[in-house]
Amino acid sequence: MPDALDTAGILAATHAIRPRLSALVGPAHAAQLDTQLADALTHPDPTQAAAELDRLLRNRPQTRAFLRRVLADAPHYRPPTLDQETQRAADSSRGVALAGDSGVVDADRFICPDPDCDYAWHRPSVGDTVRHCPDHAVALIPG
């Protein structure tokens, strides 16, 4: 099984996920996990580093889903939220930005981490609890 590790993908996912840890797992867990990821990255053997990063990222459903999304995008290994940022840029260039009247809150888009699932949900406001995919019963991730 260790032979099957996608070292390049895991390293790409790690670099992509670190700035997003607070959003994914909450600030309380993010600091500790970031330290563990940073430690693993210093391992001189990339295969060993990837094995440790893989283990750390698979510990939590949010980071596991993120890792799966990045690995599924081989060989580009784009992080899930890149799509969201691209979409946002496309939206604003088309002039459909929602920022207008006061009191309007941008809805955040969340998707099922399963690459084969196209379930998407818009969070009405930042304070609302993120839902689970009705088909897969996993927490939705930003996308």
Ligand SMILES: [Zn+2]
């Ligand atoms: Zn799903």
